[in-house]
Amino acid sequence: MNIKNIVAATIITLGLTATAHAAKVTASDKSISTDLCVTAVSGNRAAMHSSIKSSGYSPQFVINKVQCNGENLLSFVENNGKNSSSMLKMLDRTKTSVSITDLASVN
Numbered sequence: 001m002n003i004k005n006i007v008a009a010t011i012i013t014l015g016l017t018a019t020a021h022a023a024k025v026t027a028s029d030k031s032i033s034t035d036l037c038v039t040a041v042s043g044n045r046a047a048m049h050s051s052i053k054s055s056g057y058s059p060q061f062v063i064n065k066v067q068c069n070g071e072n073l074l075s076f077v078e079n080n081g082k083n084s085s086s087m088l089k090m091l092d093r094t095k096t097s098v099s100i101t102d103l104a105s106v107n
Contacts, residue, residue: 032056033066036051037069040087063092
């Protein structure tokens with residue numbers, strides 16, 4: 001076997017592995033939570049933001065309460081999602097908090 005065949009076989013194998021990792025998720029009903037789960041797994045952050053907004057739920061509620069196939073939304077996206085790291089970063093952003101301390105204040 002020459003080097004070109006080995007490189008071609010490696011590329012094909014890696015491509016099939018990447019394709020197999022992203023599972024196809026289909027909705028079983030038309031509920032709000034199902035729509036949120038399917039949108040989150042798609043990896044489209046703009047569509048996810050729009051789905052959360054149109055659901056009427058707060059982003060924090062969606063992260064804490066929405067269940068997808070018995071898993072919380074973040075776990076479901078991590079295990080089944082396309083572009084999962086980007087989607088998780090977008091969803092986890094709501095968990096952060098900011099505190100401001102006035103250093104110049106007089107006691």
